[in-house]
Amino acid sequence: MASYEERTGRTREAILAAAEAEFVANGLAGATMENIAKAAGVNKALVYRHFERKELLFRQVLVQAYRRLRNLEAEFRFPDDPVAALDEMCGFTLRYYLNNPDFLTLVGIENLHRGENLKAVSREELGVATLIEIVTNLLDRGVKAGLFRAGLDPVDVWHSLSSLCWFSVAGAYTVAITFGRDIHKPEEAEARLAVIRDVMRRYVMRADI
Amino acid sequence: MASYEERTGRTREAILAAAEAEFVANGLAGATMENIAKAAGVNKALVYRHFERKELLFRQVLVQAYRRLRNLEAEFRFPDDPVAALDEMCGFTLRYYLNNPDFLTLVGIENLHRGENLKAVSREELGVATLIEIVTNLLDRGVKAGLFRAGLDPVDVWHSLSSLCWFSVAGAYTVAITFGRDIHKPEEAEARLAVIRDVMRRYVMRADI
Amino acid sequence: MASYEERTGRTREAILAAAEAEFVANGLAGATMENIAKAAGVNKALVYRHFERKELLFRQVLVQAYRRLRNLEAEFRFPDDPVAALDEMCGFTLRYYLNNPDFLTLVGIENLHRGENLKAVSREELGVATLIEIVTNLLDRGVKAGLFRAGLDPVDVWHSLSSLCWFSVAGAYTVAITFGRDIHKPEEAEARLAVIRDVMRRYVMRADI
Amino acid sequence: MASYEERTGRTREAILAAAEAEFVANGLAGATMENIAKAAGVNKALVYRHFERKELLFRQVLVQAYRRLRNLEAEFRFPDDPVAALDEMCGFTLRYYLNNPDFLTLVGIENLHRGENLKAVSREELGVATLIEIVTNLLDRGVKAGLFRAGLDPVDVWHSLSSLCWFSVAGAYTVAITFGRDIHKPEEAEARLAVIRDVMRRYVMRADI
DNA sequence: GATGAATGAGGATTCATTCAT
DNA sequence: AATGAATGAATCCTCATTCAT
Numbered sequence: 001m002a003s004y005e006e007r008t009g010r011t012r013e014a015i016l017a018a019a020e021a022e023f024v025a026n027g028l029a030g031a032t033m034e035n036i037a038k039a040a041g042v043n044k045a046l047v048y049r050h051f052e053r054k055e056l057l058f059r060q061v062l063v064q065a066y067r068r069l070r071n072l073e074a075e076f077r078f079p080d081d082p083v084a085a086l087d088e089m090c091g092f093t094l095r096y097y098l099n100n101p102d103f104l105t106l107v108g109i110e111n112l113h114r115g116e117n118l119k120a121v122s123r124e125e126l127g128v129a130t131l132i133e134i135v136t137n138l139l140d141r142g143v144k145a146g147l148f149r150a151g152l153d154p155v156d157v158w159h160s161l162s163s164l165c166w167f168s169v170a171g172a173y174t175v176a177i178t179f180g181r182d183i184h185k186p187e188e189a190e191a192r193l194a195v196i197r198d199v200m201r202r203y204v205m206r207a208d209i
Numbered sequence: 210m211a212s213y214e215e216r217t218g219r220t221r222e223a224i225l226a227a228a229e230a231e232f233v234a235n236g237l238a239g240a241t242m243e244n245i246a247k248a249a250g251v252n253k254a255l256v257y258r259h260f261e262r263k264e265l266l267f268r269q270v271l272v273q274a275y276r277r278l279r280n281l282e283a284e285f286r287f288p289d290d291p292v293a294a295l296d297e298m299c300g301f302t303l304r305y306y307l308n309n310p311d312f313l314t315l316v317g318i319e320n321l322h323r324g325e326n327l328k329a330v331s332r333e334e335l336g337v338a339t340l341i342e343i344v345t346n347l348l349d350r351g352v353k354a355g356l357f358r359a360g361l362d363p364v365d366v367w368h369s370l371s372s373l374c375w376f377s378v379a380g381a382y383t384v385a386i387t388f389g390r391d392i393h394k395p396e397e398a399e400a401r402l403a404v405i406r407d408v409m410r411r412y413v414m415r416a417d418i
Numbered sequence: 419m420a421s422y423e424e425r426t427g428r429t430r431e432a433i434l435a436a437a438e439a440e441f442v443a444n445g446l447a448g449a450t451m452e453n454i455a456k457a458a459g460v461n462k463a464l465v466y467r468h469f470e471r472k473e474l475l476f477r478q479v480l481v482q483a484y485r486r487l488r489n490l491e492a493e494f495r496f497p498d499d500p501v502a503a504l505d506e507m508c509g510f511t512l513r514y515y516l517n518n519p520d521f522l523t524l525v526g527i528e529n530l531h532r533g534e535n536l537k538a539v540s541r542e543e544l545g546v547a548t549l550i551e552i553v554t555n556l557l558d559r560g561v562k563a564g565l566f567r568a569g570l571d572p573v574d575v576w577h578s579l580s581s582l583c584w585f586s587v588a589g590a591y592t593v594a595i596t597f598g599r600d601i602h603k604p605e606e607a608e609a610r611l612a613v614i615r616d617v618m619r620r621y622v623m624r625a626d627i
Numbered sequence: 628m629a630s631y632e633e634r635t636g637r638t639r640e641a642i643l644a645a646a647e648a649e650f651v652a653n654g655l656a657g658a659t660m661e662n663i664a665k666a667a668g669v670n671k672a673l674v675y676r677h678f679e680r681k682e683l684l685f686r687q688v689l690v691q692a693y694r695r696l697r698n699l700e701a702e703f704r705f706p707d708d709p710v711a712a713l714d715e716m717c718g719f720t721l722r723y724y725l726n727n728p729d730f731l732t733l734v735g736i737e738n739l740h741r742g743e744n745l746k747a748v749s750r751e752e753l754g755v756a757t758l759i760e761i762v763t764n765l766l767d768r769g770v771k772a773g774l775f776r777a778g779l780d781p782v783d784v785w786h787s788l789s790s791l792c793w794f795s796v797a798g799a800y801t802v803a804i805t806f807g808r809d810i811h812k813p814e815e816a817e818a819r820l821a822v823i824r825d826v827m828r829r830y831v832m833r834a835d836i
Numbered sequence: 837g838a839t840g841a842a843t844g845a846g847g848a849t850t851c852a853t854t855c856a857t
Numbered sequence: 858a859a860t861g862a863a864t865g866a867a868t869c870c871t872c873a874t875t876c877a878t
Contacts, residue, residue: 003856003857004856004857004860004861004862007856007861007862007863008861008862011862011863026238027236027237027238027239027321028236028239029235029236029237029238029239030236030237030238032846032847032848033847033848033849034846034847034848042863042864043863043864043865044848044849044864044865045849045850045851045863045864045865046862046863046864048848048849048850049861049862049863050862053848053849054848054849066387105321107380107383108317108320108321108379109321110382110383111317111379111380111381111382111383112236112314112317112318112321114382115382115383115385115386118382118383118386118387119386123386123387126386126387128387128388132388155388155390156404158388159376159377159384159388159390159401159404160373160404160405160408162376162380163372163373163375163376163377163380164369164372164373166372166375166376166380167368167371167372167375167376168368168372170317170320170379171316171320171371171372171375172320173319173320173323173324173327174316174319174320174324174327175368176324177324177327177328177332177335178327178332178335178337179337179341179364179367179368181364181368192368195365195368195369196369198412199369199408199412202411202412202416203407203408203411203412207411207416216837217837220837220838241871241872241873242872242873242874243871243872243873251838251839252838252839252840253839253840253873253874254838254839254840254874254875254876255837255838255839257873257874257875258837258838259837262873262874263873263874421877421878422839422840422841422877422878425840425841425842425877426840426841429841429842444656445654445655445656445657445739446654446657447653447654447655447656447657448654448655448656450867450868450869451868451869451870452867452868452869460842460843461842461843461844462843462844462869462870463842463843463844463870463871463872464841464842464843466869466870466871467840467841467842468841471869471870472869472870484805523739525798525801526735526738526739526797527739528800528801529735529797529798529799529800529801530654530732530735530736530739531800532800533800533801533803533804536800536801536804536805537804539804541804541805544804544805546805546806550806573806573808574822576806577794577795577802577806577808577819577822578791578822578823578826580794580798581790581791581793581794581795581798582787582790582791584790584793584794584798585786585789585790585793585794586786586790588735588738588797589734589738589789589790589793590738591737591738591741591742591745592734592737592738592742592745593786594742595742595745595746595750595753596745596750596753596755597755597759597782597785597786599782599786610786613783613786613787614787616830617787617826617830620829620830620834621825621826621829621830625829625834635858638858638859659850659851659852660851660852660853661850661851661852669859669860670859670860670861671852671853671860671861672853672854672855672859672860672861673858673859673860675852675853675854676858676859677858680852680853681852681853838878839877839878840876840877840878841875841876841877841878842874842875842876842877843873843874843875843876844872844873844874844875845871845872845873845874846870846871846872846873847869847870847871847872848868848869848870848871849867849868849869849870850866850867850868850869851865851866851867851868852864852865852866852867853863853864853865853866854862854863854864854865855861855862855863855864856860856861856862856863857859857860857861857862
């Protein structure tokens with residue numbers, strides 16, 4: 001039996017999970033190693049043995065969060081109709097953000113820290129290439145079907161779509177307070193999704209048909 | 210002489226300014242009252258005398274930041290042409306975010322904290338009404354001129370525009386790392402603004418003209 | 419009343435005294451700030467407020483210890499007879515070391531640390547000049563009286579005298595174990611002093627008289 | 628094959644060597660088992676298997692250091708001329724201390740700890756008898772040759788000689804700072820040795836010749 | 837209003853030591 | 858003999874907050 005490795009692996013996972021929850025709840029500075037260790041059911045010193053420093057632990061949590069999303073994206077199957085596929089992409093993204101606010105929070109924290117932790121991670125580890133490929137394919141298919149405008153940049157498209165979904169969720173609290181729209185209510189989520197789809201369709205589709 | 214009040218006022222301002230810088234640089238948990246006091250050139254105890262608690266100090270900083278933006282928006286004069294006005298609105302917003310990253314950071318922090326501080330502030334203090342009024346007027350003028358679609362919701366429009374600008378700046382660091390687009394470079398800022406204007410025009414304008 | 423300064427001064431003294439005892443008992447690494455604070459009857463954080471770091475606290479303790487000895491040396495009055503004065507100097511030094519083992523211990527610790535702390539202290543603060551002056555005077559008087567050899571270097575003389583006394587006390591524990599001579603017994607202290615005086619006399623005095 | 632024992636023996640040596648360096652560099656409290664294990668290229672737990680506790684490891688390091696010196700002393704061959712032999716003894720001792728500061732440091736540490744570790748070691752293990760014998764022989768030969776005073780106590784002589792050499796090296800750092808004499812410079816080492824020889828000759832030799 | 841002194845609680849990190857394999 | 862995993866207790870240092878002047 002590879003029992004050393006098994007034990008280590010399980011411990012690592014437990015710590016990572018506990019750390020993610022703690023970082024999301026309290027931010028990087030606000031999170032304490034004590035809480036993380038307690039939640040993971042292990043000794044504080046063991047957390048250090050596995051991750052060396054709080055900062056490096058956060059980095060691993062962040063990488064894991066990115067990887068989870070990218071894995072899901074890679075598995076995702078789009079409908080044949082390019083417009084339906086675009087709609088699905090909007091729905092998938094908004095729903096993922098809504099159901100995984102942890103991801104947004106972690107990335108939000110990381111942006112507050114100017115990306116210092118992510119910088120230390122290789123782009124391969126983040127699996128970005130796959131995503132761009134997916135959007136490129138979608139646009140190509142739409143253009144070939146005579147439905148989408150030609151010449152659109154896939155990163156621009158993804159950036160816009162992501163922006164619309166992102167702020168809807170990540171800015172939810174302040175928006176709810178200032179503008180009275182609370183996306184955490186299901187009906188408002190639907191309404192917002194409809195708007196996002198509308199915006200994206202009009203941006204991507206040919207206006208002359 | 211209003212010298213007491215003047216001095217007090219100046220001290221208050223100094224503390225608020227120092228606090229904003231500190232909160233932006235280190236987050237809510239990471240900021241220290243010691244640093245704030247030192248940067249403001251006053252005694253730590255005096256900070257407490259003026260703002261009672263760290264949390265309340267953050268709240269005031271946040272309110273001030275919102276007020277600054279809303280004041281600027283209220284003063285803003287749009288061109289007569291509705292399309293030009295929409296373009297200007299996109300430009301104004303993106304530029305404001307780019308030039309005042311503190312605002313984004315503060316609101317980002319507040320969202321990480323689920324809006325708990327902002328909740329305690331009255332909507333009047335935040336000056337939201339004015340903004341909605343501005344967007345409503347813009348849409349009305351566009352519709353009357355036969356350029357914009359009828360029936361658009363001003364909050365939806367503002368929300369979309371704000372999303373596009375927001376994420377472009379607030380997510381800049383992670384986006385730069387993952388997708389290689391760095392909006393802090395002037396030429397990339399211009400390119401992004403062009404995309405945002407394109408998205409917003411196509412969303413708001415009638416497709417049949 | 420200069421009550422701020424008075425309070426501060428008293429606190430400082432209490433901490434320094436407690437720190438000296440702790441450093442002597444447990445060494446630099448072995449000493450804990452917790453113990454020092456407790457012994458001084460103050461809060462741990464206050465120790466930091468006054469001395470910033472453990473290392474700097476040790477430095478001050480060391481300076482104080484040197485100063486105490488140098489002050490005593492400066493006050494010391496020697497007999498007129500140069501030989502008696504030399505004897506007295508041996509007695510004074512050995513006795514000081516025996517009665518103030520803390521001084522030896524602190525300097526011993528500092529030597530283990532290669533003098534890193536003392537380096538940061540100015541020579542004036544250490545009051546070295548006075549000591550050399552004293553030895554120079556003693557030698558001069560001896561030479562003039564036709565009792566001492568001419569041309570002796572005062573630093574060499576002090577160095578030798580100090581060595582003989584120093585090792586007798588600082589090496590006492592290992593010497594007691596290995597050679598069975600324990601200077602902490604009064605009669606052995608007397609015997610050792612007699613040897614030291616004999617060594618020093620023969621070194622300093624003219625052999626031809 | 629004695630391969631087990633050989634391996635064990637080599638591991639033991641490696642640990643002892645690593646431990647000596649670590650204790651000398653950081654003191655008893657400052658040394659860490661982690662560092663020692665790493666430097667020895669073995670596992671921390673193995674260090675415990677071999678030496679049980681940090682304290683016992685230090686004890687063995689100390690014993691080894693004493694043994695090395697005593698072995699060297701036993702092997703040493705003195706010139707026939709008693710005065711030259713005395714000179715040689717001074718030179719040998721000062722040089723040994725200068726070239727093996729580890730020994731001084733270890734004994735210094737041990738004295739700071741009041742000899743608690745050395746007490747647990749038998750005098751035979753320390754090889755003291757040989758040293759006394761050597762000095763006794765030297766004095767006897769000098770007396771027989773009509774050069775040395777009769778009735779000198781060998782322990783007193785060794786104690787004085789050792790003191791002069793010891794403090795010159797063990798107190799080198801603080802002396803360099805306070806009195807500007809740095810024995811780590813070769814020319815100053817020579818000068819100091821000359822003084823020590825002068826002191827010892829005058830102490831031991833008959834004054835009437 | 838303004839200051840320097842003082843506190844208590846906590847938080848990151850380390851370390852001697854033990855356990856399981 | 859040798860290893861990697863795990864622990865509990867410290868330890869240094871920081872910080873929000875209060876007190877006395």
